[in-house]
Amino acid sequence: MNGPVVSPPAPRGSGEPAAGAIVLSPTTPPADAVVPPRAPEAPAPGAPLGSHYDHCFGCGPQHPQGLQLSAVAGEGLEVTARFTVKPSHQGGPGLAHGGVLTTAMDETLGTLNWLLHTPAVTGRLETDFLRPVPADAELYIHARITGVHGRKIYSAAEGRIGGPDGPVAIRAQALFIQVKLEHFTKHGRPEDIKQALDDADLLKRSRAFEVNP
Numbered sequence: 001m002n003g004p005v006v007s008p009p010a011p012r013g014s015g016e017p018a019a020g021a022i023v024l025s026p027t028t029p030p031a032d033a034v035v036p037p038r039a040p041e042a043p044a045p046g047a048p049l050g051s052h053y054d055h056c057f058g059c060g061p062q063h064p065q066g067l068q069l070s071a072v073a074g075e076g077l078e079v080t081a082r083f084t085v086k087p088s089h090q091g092g093p094g095l096a097h098g099g100v101l102t103t104a105m106d107e108t109l110g111t112l113n114w115l116l117h118t119p120a121v122t123g124r125l126e127t128d129f130l131r132p133v134p135a136d137a138e139l140y141i142h143a144r145i146t147g148v149h150g151r152k153i154y155s156a157a158e159g160r161i162g163g164p165d166g167p168v169a170i171r172a173q174a175l176f177i178q179v180k181l182e183h184f185t186k187h188g189r190p191e192d193i194k195q196a197l198d199d200a201d202l203l204k205r206s207r208a209f210e211v212n213p
């Protein structure tokens, strides 16, 4: 699938924040951020990324109500992903829930970190909803890394309905923060950590912790 070039979300509003407003970190990279090369271990362009963890709500095949999103490595620091909205993902009648769509963007943006071979977690995620997504629609998502600054990885994504050239329904920008393996082993539920670490499949064992589950 050839994804479209992602354009950053249009700015909304202007001027100083209102008194009492919470000022959040930006998801647009600073001017001195760099776009590094792909990691040598990164999957080749066109390679399916598969699921990093069977029970992941975003991509796990063993999560019956999950999104079961499938992503493919693109050229450079880009990925494309597909997600079919199920009846269990409804918000309003016959329409996808906005939080579920945001999860699809989070998951796709998270897979970008595989191209850098760096474990990272979402620090901030911004989403613009541009049009409603029907409950049985297929969402085509194209995501790319827009800059790296220290431990901070900036990325952007666009989701289209029905195909890579379909109407844009959702746009997102994110800031991921690089973390060490201890982030998961220290904070995760012990029985799940143990089960993942005990998996006889070495690849599955390493991938569960390679990028944030």
Ligand SMILES: CCCCCCCC(=O)SCCNC(=O)CCNC(=O)[C@H](O)C(C)(C)COP(=O)(O)OP(=O)(O)OC[C@H]1O[C@@H](n2cnc3c(N)ncnc32)[C@H](O)[C@@H]1OP(=O)(O)O
Pocket (backbone or CB within 6 Å): 025, 052, 058, 106, 107, 108, 109, 110, 111, 120, 121, 122, 123, 124, 150, 151, 152, 175, 177, 179, 211, 212, 213
């Ligand atoms: C294939 C995989 C797909 C996965 C898709 C799903 C991904 C997810 O949903 S991950 C789950 C949701 N996210 C989380 O649970 C993260 C929870 N937060 C944390 O664990 C911590 O706050 C963490 C790790 C992000 C940062 O903590 P810490 O390592 O102590 O970093 P810290 O030293 O405070 O900050 C480092 C830098 O990041 C910035 N930063 C930290 N947190 C945030 C944040 N939430 N938003 C924006 N910037 C942040 C800091 O300002 C700092 O910037 P600078 O270097 O310029 O000073």
